[in-house]
Amino acid sequence: MLSCYDCPLKHYDFLITPDNIPIFTNCTTTITTENFCSLNIYSDDNGKTSKLRANPNTGTERANVPYILTGFDVPKSFDEIVAFGILYQCMTDNCNNPQMILKRILQASTIETYKPPHLRLTADPSPSTSTLLCTTFSNFTSTDECRPPFHVRKSSNSDETCPTYCVTAIRIDPVDLKTERMCSYCEQETTERFLYIDERIHLLDKRISYLQQLDYLCNTSNYCNSLDNIRQIQSRYKIEFDFDVFFGSSSTTMVTQTTSDTTMITTSTTSTPMVTQTTSDTTMITTPTTSTPMITTTRNDIDNISLIDRFCIDILPRIHHNVKYIILEPILMEHILLATVYPNLTELKIFNFEQQIALKYFTDESSLRSIFRQQITNLILVNNDTNESISSLKDYTKNVYANILNFFKNLKHLTIIGPYVPGLSLCNLPSTTFYSSNLTHLCINMATFDDCLYLLDGRLKRLTTFNVTVYSINNSSTIVHNMDKLPNLKCFSLETLFRFQQYDQILSLRRMSYLESLALYVCVKGRNRIIDGSCVQNDILVYMPQLHSFTFYINTSIDTRDLSYNLSRENVQQTLVNIGQQNATSIINYHTTYAVACSIFSLPFVFDYLENVGNIFPNIVFSYVKCLLVQDNDAFRHEFFVRIAQSFPLLEYLRIFNIESQLLVDPLTLSSDHSQSYLMVEYLHLTSLDVGYSHKDYLEQFLNETKAYVPYLTQLTVCHRHLKIVTKNFTRETTRRNCAKVKRLNIISPLDNSEDHSHYFPSL
Numbered sequence: 001m002l003s004c005y006d007c008p009l010k011h012y013d014f015l016i017t018p019d020n021i022p023i024f025t026n027c028t029t030t031i032t033t034e035n036f037c038s039l040n041i042y043s044d045d046n047g048k049t050s051k052l053r054a055n056p057n058t059g060t061e062r063a064n065v066p067y068i069l070t071g072f073d074v075p076k077s078f079d080e081i082v083a084f085g086i087l088y089q090c091m092t093d094n095c096n097n098p099q100m101i102l103k104r105i106l107q108a109s110t111i112e113t114y115k116p117p118h119l120r121l122t123a124d125p126s127p128s129t130s131t132l133l134c135t136t137f138s139n140f141t142s143t144d145e146c147r148p149p150f151h152v153r154k155s156s157n158s159d160e161t162c163p164t165y166c167v168t169a170i171r172i173d174p175v176d177l178k179t180e181r182m183c184s185y186c187e188q189e190t191t192e193r194f195l196y197i198d199e200r201i202h203l204l205d206k207r208i209s210y211l212q213q214l215d216y217l218c219n220t221s222n223y224c225n226s227l228d229n230i231r232q233i234q235s236r237y238k239i240e241f242d243f244d245v246f247f248g249s250s251s252t253t254m255v256t257q258t259t260s261d262t263t264m265i266t267t268s269t270t271s272t273p274m275v276t277q278t279t280s281d282t283t284m285i286t287t288p289t290t291s292t293p294m295i296t297t298t299r300n301d302i303d304n305i306s307l308i309d310r311f312c313i314d315i316l317p318r319i320h321h322n323v324k325y326i327i328l329e330p331i332l333m334e335h336i337l338l339a340t341v342y343p344n345l346t347e348l349k350i351f352n353f354e355q356q357i358a359l360k361y362f363t364d365e366s367s368l369r370s371i372f373r374q375q376i377t378n379l380i381l382v383n384n385d386t387n388e389s390i391s392s393l394k395d396y397t398k399n400v401y402a403n404i405l406n407f408f409k410n411l412k413h414l415t416i417i418g419p420y421v422p423g424l425s426l427c428n429l430p431s432t433t434f435y436s437s438n439l440t441h442l443c444i445n446m447a448t449f450d451d452c453l454y455l456l457d458g459r460l461k462r463l464t465t466f467n468v469t470v471y472s473i474n475n476s477s478t479i480v481h482n483m484d485k486l487p488n489l490k491c492f493s494l495e496t497l498f499r500f501q502q503y504d505q506i507l508s509l510r511r512m513s514y515l516e517s518l519a520l521y522v523c524v525k526g527r528n529r530i531i532d533g534s535c536v537q538n539d540i541l542v543y544m545p546q547l548h549s550f551t552f553y554i555n556t557s558i559d560t561r562d563l564s565y566n567l568s569r570e571n572v573q574q575t576l577v578n579i580g581q582q583n584a585t586s587i588i589n590y591h592t593t594y595a596v597a598c599s600i601f602s603l604p605f606v607f608d609y610l611e612n613v614g615n616i617f618p619n620i621v622f623s624y625v626k627c628l629l630v631q632d633n634d635a636f637r638h639e640f641f642v643r644i645a646q647s648f649p650l651l652e653y654l655r656i657f658n659i660e661s662q663l664l665v666d667p668l669t670l671s672s673d674h675s676q677s678y679l680m681v682e683y684l685h686l687t688s689l690d691v692g693y694s695h696k697d698y699l700e701q702f703l704n705e706t707k708a709y710v711p712y713l714t715q716l717t718v719c720h721r722h723l724k725i726v727t728k729n730f731t732r733e734t735t736r737r738n739c740a741k742v743k744r745l746n747i748i749s750p751l752d753n754s755e756d757h758s759h760y761f762p763s764l
Contacts, residue, residue: 003093003341004037006030007054015043016050018106023334023367024052024098029341032056035064037096039105042085044075054096057089066090069212070109070239071199084111090204092317099338099367104309108246113237133222134166134186162186166225170214180211184225187217196233202241209241247310308332312339325349330357337368345371349380353418355389358400362407373409383418393425393447398433401444405436413441423447423471426454435459443467449505452494456486467493467519473500486512493519495607499557501526510543517549521607523557530556530567530598533575533584541579550581553601555612560594567596576600589614590633591657615640620647626685627653635660638681641701641708645681654683655690662697681708688715692748696722703727703735710738714763717746730760 007027016022038057043050069087086109090096165187173179194215201212216233218224312335316323320340325347328336333350350357361368390396401424405411425447426433434455440462446452449470456466466489473496489512503524512518518540524531531554541547560567569588576584587599589612597612603620610625614632625648630636636658644651683702689710691698699722702708716739727735743763758764 002032002034002037002056002091003029004032004034004056005039005054005094005097006056007052007098009051009053012050012052014049015047016041016052016102016106018103021099021103025365025367027054027098029094030056034058036066036089036091037094039088039090039096039098039101040085041102041105042083044081044083046082047084052098052102054098065206066095066204068105068109068202068204068241069199070111070202070241071197071212072111072113072237072239073194073198074196075194082113086111090313092313093320094340095313095317097338097340099334100309100312104246104313108242110238110240110242112239132162132164132166132186132219134162135168135184135223135226136186137182137184140181140183162188162219164188165217165219166223168214168216168225168227168230170211170230172211182227184227198234198237198239200239200241202243204243204246207243308335312336316340327351330354330361333361334367337371342371342375345375347378347380348376349382351382352384353381354383354385355396355400358403362403369407372407375410376408377410378413379404379408379411380415380417383416383421385418385420385422387420387422390422393423394429396422397425397429402434405434405439410438411436412438414439415441415443416445417443421445421469424451424455426451431457431459433459437462439463441465445469445471447471449473449502453508456489458484462488464488465491467491469495469497471497473502473505484511485514487514490515491517495519495521496523499523499525503527503531507539509540513543513545515544515547518544518547519551519606521553521609523555523611525557527556527558528562528564530558530572532572532598532600533577533579533581536600537579551602551606552584553599553605553607553610555597555599557595557597557612560596567598572598572600585618585620587613587617589616589631591631592633617643617647619643622648623650626650629655629657631657633660635662635695636698636701637662638701638707641681642679645683650685651683652685653688653690654686656694656698658694658698661695662701680706683708683710683713685712686710687712688717689713690717690746691722692717692719692746696725699723699726700735703738705734705737708738712741713738714741715744715746716742718748720747720749723747727760730757736760 005027006029007024010026012022014020034056036057037054039052039054041050041052067089069089070085072082072084074082086105088096088101088105090101095101166184167187168182168184170183171181173181195217197213197215199211199213200209202209214230216225216230218229223229316336316339320342321344323342324344326336326342326345327349329351330353360366362372363369366372385396400422401416404414421444423445424434427448427450436459439460442460442463442465444467446455446468447470449472452468452470456463463486492509492512492515494506494509500522501524506522509518529535536552536554541550567588569586572586572588576582576586581602583603584600585603586601587597589597589599591597591614599612604624605620605622606624608624609627610622611629611631613628613630615634615636628644628648628651630644636656644654689702691702696719699718700707702710702713703726724730726732727739739761741763742761745761745764
């Protein structure tokens with residue numbers, strides 16, 4: 001049994017080329033007992049329009065392997081009209097998917113008739129009134145074989161005069177594929193539809209091309225059907241097929257590695273890998289993307305479409321029944337998802353997702369609508385939209401977020417992540433917006449905490465896990481939200497991106513009395529007391545009797561002059577112990593004489609962002625933190641940065657707020673460039689450094705190669721005056737190396753245009 005695409009014959013009012021492949025939306029798949037899946041594309045009007053048909057097919061008797069037929073014919077009833085055609089016959093499930101294979105076929109096929117075979121060499125539509133002499137010859141093994149299709153043989157004399165047409169038919173011996181078998185004769189009467197036919201067959205498994213059929217009918221001159229005359233006609237056109245183009249470049253390799261429970265198939269050129277991983281009965285396909293950890297590639301690599309096509313044609317049809325999870329980029333969605341049928345596919349992750357992807361593919365006109373509507377239950381979108389590209393959060397909510405739930409009928413898990421994720425905004429929108437009776441897991445950003453409360457008004461009744469990042473909790477709403485209990489909600493995570501004053505809004509978490517897991521990352525300001533263990537217990541935890549997992553980071557910024565008690569780390573720590581949080585700790589950090597930030601957090605620290613770290617912080621490893629903000633009323637010594645490198649091994653972004661000079665606490669810090677007074681600190685993952693609002697000593701701390709090694713620093717935010725001083729007007733050698741890879745330089749005050757600093761930052 002074979003599964004084939006079945007696309008009804010469709011006429012296109014343009015010539016289909018590799019550069020304008022249409023979207024095929026009227027195709028289905030069918031199970032057949034035929035030998036081949038077929039794809040036929042042709043033009044019968046000199047290449048002005050195209051017709052396409054895909055369906056199961058018996059195939060030619062001469063071939064029991066995948067093959068392609070290319071050729072053209074000149075119909076008898078049309079003057080100077082040429083019909084071109086390509087027929088693809090393949091033998092694996094859904095291999096005739098036009099969305100996947102057509103471009104590759106067209107790129108590999110060449111059919112050029114610089115002009116139609118000259119009509120003086122072909123037949124006049126009306127029979128000749130004078131006697132015509134024809135070339136007669138046959139090297140077929142039997143006379144009966146010298147009978148090309150459509151011809152009715154009236155004579156087999158060795159020497160013929162002819163009142164009608166001369167005919168020559170040429171075939172290649174199917175055994176040795178070399179010997180030409182020719183049959184030339186007079187046709188007393190003809191039912192032939194064509195004046196000229198040339199058709200070539202290309203065996204894909206053996207990479208062999210040979211003549212399938214050549215038929216020629218003429219009456220323009222004596223012996224017009226001679227082999228010499230046919231060779232003259234053949235010199236006026238070209239039919240070729242490039243197997244290297246069809247299968248990809250010769251540098252393409254395919255590697256299969258097998259262990260006890262994993263098979264990894266990689267098809268690659270120099271730098272474009274594609275991986276499938278199979279464990280037991282599950283296969284995960286990972287296609288090239290700049291964001292996938294296991295793959296390194298560029299957008300130009302992805303444009304090497306022949307490699308992708310080969311993967312889709314040669315590999316995917318063999319593993320399609322096992323595929324449950326696919327990771328890809330938008331430009332590959334149709335290539336991968338239409339390559340074959342994935343009966344068990346339920347999970348999809350899309351990198352570089354943008355609003356126009358939803359507008360193009362999440363519609364009833366989409367070629368992928370069947371997969372999205374019926375199969376996908378778990379969708380992960382890695383967002384690539386920018387704040388500048390979003391005109392309105394409400395429009396984005398309606399066009400993208402709400403449309404996803406409307407379109408993906410069986411969606412149960414939805415995760416939207418990225419460097420910037422537009423906030424879901426539900427205020428002043430109907431309660432049916434972003435509604436689902438199936439969704440159980442949701443991870444998303446929301447514009448305000450009010451929007452979070454809107455979402456919990458009953459429109460997602462089956463929601464059990466809700467992870468939300470909120471941009472604002474400051475705006476207090478007068479709207480009374482549905483405050484019913486949420487019996488299905490078992491796991492809730494809330495992160496706030498900015499400090500807020502309305503701590504009382506957090507008390508709405510009390511309605512989540514059935515929670516079993518809670519995670520909080522909140523930063524509060526404008527209070528006259530800190531949030532310690534006692535507050536957490538009395539305000540939140542006491543209302544959640546079923547809670548067994550509590551992960552938190554709660555930071556309070558206060559003015560000590562408003563406190564009615566003495567603030568000490570020991571007292572804060574004791575409140576955590578009192579509520580059973582022995583594996584929690586705290587940081588108290590003074591920004592100024594009176595401004596203090598108190599942080600309490602569970603261990604291990606599982607969040608990727610941490611702020612308000614000063615000179616005094618616990619001697620622990622923050623294994624997940626990638627973004628760190630340090631600030632203190634006292635200067636940072638060199639040893640502080642040694643500890644930072646040790647405690648934050650995966651640090652990628654560091655922002656320093658400190659206007660105090662290191663000279664005040666460490667006079668030898670700014671010693672000569674060749675000083676070995678301090679251990680050089682390595683930041684092996686640091687890509688972005690912000691010292692724009694810090695003393696120049698901290699720029700020196702990171703640019704001086706005797707003190708710091710930052711091999712991957714690509715973004716630097718700095719004060720112009722400090723940069724000139726530290727680099728000695730862009731001439732200092734010991735600060736040059738750490739500037740070499742900086743691609744983006746954010747200057748607090750603009751550089752003087754007259755200054756040439758390009759040599760100092762060659763990567764800008």
